[in-house]
Amino acid sequence: MKLSFLGGAHEVGRSAILLEDKRSLLFDYGVKIDDVIEYPISTPKADAFILSHAHLDHSGSSPSLYNEMSLPTIGTSPTLGLSELLLNDTIKISRKEHTKINFHKRQLEKFSKRFMQVGYKKPVHLGEFDIELYDAGHIAGSAITLVERVKAKNNKRIVYTGDFKMSPQFLHEGAKPVRSDVLIIESTYATREHPDRNKLVHDFIEGVREVTDNGGIALVPAFAVGRSQELLALLYEHGLIERTYIDGMAREATEIVLSNRGFIRNADALAKAANECNWVKDIADRREALQGGSIVVTTAGMLNGGPVMHYITRLNKESKVFLTGYQVEGTKGRRLMDTGKIYVDEVDKEFHLQVGFYDFSAHSGMSDLYKFVRESAPNTVVCVHGSPENTEAFADGLKGEGFEAYAPKVGDTIDLGE
Numbered sequence: 480m481k482l483s484f485l486g487g488a489h490e491v492g493r494s495a496i497l498l499e500d501k502r503s504l505l506f507d508y509g510v511k512i513d514d515v516i517e518y519p520i521s522t523p524k525a526d527a528f529i530l531s532h533a534h535l536d537h538s539g540s541s542p543s544l545y546n547e548m549s550l551p552t553i554g555t556s557p558t559l560g561l562s563e564l565l566l567n568d569t570i571k572i573s574r575k576e577h578t579k580i581n582f583h584k585r586q587l588e589k590f591s592k593r594f595m596q597v598g599y600k601k602p603v604h605l606g607e608f609d610i611e612l613y614d615a616g617h618i619a620g621s622a623i624t625l626v627e628r629v630k631a632k633n634n635k636r637i638v639y640t641g642d643f644k645m646s647p648q649f650l651h652e653g654a655k656p657v658r659s660d661v662l663i664i665e666s667t668y669a670t671r672e673h674p675d676r677n678k679l680v681h682d683f684i685e686g687v688r689e690v691t692d693n694g695g696i697a698l699v700p701a702f703a704v705g706r707s708q709e710l711l712a713l714l715y716e717h718g719l720i721e722r723t724y725i726d727g728m729a730r731e732a733t734e735i736v737l738s739n740r741g742f743i744r745n746a747d748a749l750a751k752a753a754n755e756c757n758w759v760k761d762i763a764d765r766r767e768a769l770q771g772g773s774i775v776v777t778t779a780g781m782l783n784g785g786p787v788m789h790y791i792t793r794l795n796k797e798s799k800v801f802l803t804g805y806q807v808e809g810t811k812g813r814r815l816m817d818t819g820k821i822y823v824d825e826v827d828k829e830f831h832l833q834v835g836f837y838d839f840s841a842h843s844g845m846s847d848l849y850k851f852v853r854e855s856a857p858n859t860v861v862c863v864h865g866s867p868e869n870t871e872a873f874a875d876g877l878k879g880e881g882f883e884a885y886a887p888k889v890g891d892t893i894d895l896g897e
């Protein structure tokens with residue numbers, strides 16, 4: 480048995496890991512979006528494809544697998560709905576911006592057709608493999624995958640975490656460790672802790688309340704899938720939903736999540752939030768949202784495009800931008816976070832803004848990553864989905880605790896023996 484890393488190793492983005500035995504399984508097939516789009520380094524011959532969750536760094540290349548093959552895909556029903564939404568949007572953007580992507584509508588349709596919707600803890604048999612998904616606590620439908628060869632003489636439990644969060648979010652229970660022999664684990668925050676969630680929520684809500692009470696606009700850039708739903712439900716819980724406007728793709732994403740209520744907790748709060756908030760449908764709604772005293776939740780989370788740019792240029796001076804997620808180096812969001820300034824090409828002008836950063840990460844922090852490994856109790860740990868520094872530091876830390884640990888690079892293989 481061996482593992483090959485076609486992407487997402489020593490980096491965040493284009494996750495793609497191949498497990499080869501008599502048959503082979505592919506875990507995730509994503510894209511990395513920097514200045515240019517990067518894809519996994521090769522298209523493997525796989526017998527089945529397991530998709531951990533809908534985010535494009537895991538799903539973004541999956542339709543391209545259906546150029547030549549027609550392999551079955553395993554994932555949860557929210558993962559299907561949310562990745563269809565994001566992949567259709569990818570097609571739309573590429574048409575608008577005349578950029579090339581590695582699939583067409585036809586491949587996306589094949590992907591949807593071959594998708595087997597599987598619930599958590601409902602084992603599936605595929606050739607010699609038994610596959611079981613567990614709640615990863617990251618976004619709706621996100622899964623930790625267990626693969627076993629139950630009938631083989633020397634069965635091995637291979638676990639792929641995908642992106643996961645052990646401590647609970649408002650809409651998600653925390654992920655529980657899954658026993659393994661070989662553990663492939665994400666390392667995004669392997670060297671950093673997150674702030675206390677209750678204090679974070681309190682600070683965010685109070686900050687938003689203060690700005691809106693003073694007639695300002697609380698502008699909250701957020702990813703459409705995951706973060707927007709979490710924030711919507713929190714704004715409802717704290718009595719702020721009536722002054723909340725939602726713009727961009729979050730609407731469709733929220734509908735998909737709400738049609739899969741079994742995959743989240745506090746679903747009633749999200750449903751009420753969706754009913755009571757103001758959905759921005761046209762330019763008149765945008766004008767209304769900008770009157771002051773309002774909260775605007777909108778894409779893109781890192782300010783690289785989307786309706787957020789419309790609002791940024793029209794804020795009054797009491798307003799403030801609430802960044803709610805990690806801002807990648809080189810994005811407009813990162814520059815705003817570091818300098819309080821943002822340059823808007825459309826109007827050829829620089830804006831100075833009040834800005835706050837709130838770490839609503841849906842990934843496990845450092846001590847939870849270690850805790851997961853200890854309780855999963857593998858012999859071999861493979862650290863992926865992190866910067867070179869983080870994956871190396873994580874593997875070194877685990878070696879210090881007696882684990883056989885690796886931080887592979889893209890293109891590497893690891894032999895797992897018989």
Ligand SMILES: [Zn+2]
Pocket residue numbers: 532534617642
């Ligand atoms: Zn993710």
Ligand SMILES: [Zn+2]
Pocket residue numbers: 534536537642864
């Ligand atoms: Zn990811």
